[in-house]
Amino acid sequence: MKVDAMSCLALAVASFVAIATAGRSTSRRKHKEVFLGEKSKFKFGGRIDYKLKRQDSTKTLLIKSEQLLRIEEHDFAMRPGFGGAAIPVGIDVQVESIDSISEVNMDFTMTLYLRHYWKDERLSFPSRTNQSRTFDSRLVKKIWVPDVFFVHSKRSFIHDTTMENIMLRVYPDGNILYSVRVTVTALCSMDFSSFPLDTQNCSLELESYAYNENDLMLYWKNGNDSLRTDEIVLSQFFIEHFHASSGLAFYSSTGWYNRLFINFILRRHIFFFMLQTYFPTMLMVVLSWVSFWIDRRAVPARVSLGMTTVLTMSTIITGVSSSMPQVSYVKAVDIYLWTSFLFVFLSVIEYAAVNYCTTLEEMRKMRRGKIPSTFDASQAMAFDGCFHDNDIELTTFTRMAPTLTSNPLTTPTQSSDIRAPEGTRLRRQRSVRENVDLLVNNSYMIDSYSRLAFPLSYLLFNTIYWSLYS
16 A cells, blocks of 8 residues: 555656646747737747847837837827927928919919927837837827918818828937928919019918917927928919018917918019010001001091901900909009000091091082082092092192281381391291191191101000019
8 A cells, every 4th residue: 555655646746747847848938939920920940039139129019109109198189298388399391382373363272291390208218229210190190299270271181192191200209200291272462563574472371270379389490491492383483582481470369379481482474474465465556557557538448457456455455354363453464455455546536537637628628619519528438549639739828918916006117127037937836726727628647647656655655664564
């Protein structure tokens, strides 16, 4: 019985030793395995990979981003340092393109990279190499970011092809870079008093929506160098200058807010409007002067030419007005177009005056018997050949007898003794009525004077116009 008891005890001790040895070997094998995922594990020949173990813990996949940044431990609905001083948020902007500028809607569309810089110690993490970690938009929704918006914006959106164009970079000390690619359409109050020889000053304004200057302080990260632009080419404008500025905006209900400005000055290219508006207008005005060289009896030719130029000017004015906003003040192009229209209209009125004076002249000559009674005025008005005034016999003017002077004390003998010095000729100045009668009796002189007066007047107008607006 003793032998059986001893053998049973020895067997139990041996079994216990075997189980302990098996457990120790199993634990050793578990320590030799390195888990890189939930389903995958790699063995390195039964030896521990000490090189992987020495790597920075922030670069391994054993720790999730939420656990590394301790997102679950803080309330990110509150700004960093809540209750203390205002948190400084630096802004850096790179303008990618100016997509369109609309005069009718008075706005512009711009695509830009908007970058924010601030420090949130709640997101700091230990790192031996001081390397940052970069995330996309999925983590942005879980932390606090500045609520910067565009003042006076009509439409804006964040690009989302193929993913949302959002980047978040966190540094071990808690400094954060938040970048977003956005396209915004904003209001630009334009002044068209000098259009199309104008220069427009537009600005894109950035401001925090919820946090006033006591909670958040916006500033340009690198001063004037915070605003960078690519090479931008526009069809109708030339960008003269880009510059950044800052200021304060006051709201009666919420207080003062920091506001940043992206200012850019646009100067319009004039060559397009020279081809589409100014050159055609000049040609129409010059074309209306052709009627001054057409015989005054060619009624169909002169009337059709005048009406054609008037209608063409009306079409040009309508086309320019349809592409412009309905402003309540006069633009520079309106002054030029309506003045040119006035010159074209006056050329038609000039022929109406010539025709009327010619009719009066012929009526007077008919009463005086200088034109045969069989003369048909309607045929003369429709005459399309060359008309010569010497075709009609004109009587010579009788020499006027010397008249008494207005001084009643002067005798006729004394008045006849008054003579002009040798080598000079005295001419009595005509009155206005006499000049009008002279033009009525010689209607062809109106065309002669118009050939010189109209071009000189239009040349003077162009000189004054371009010197004022260019």
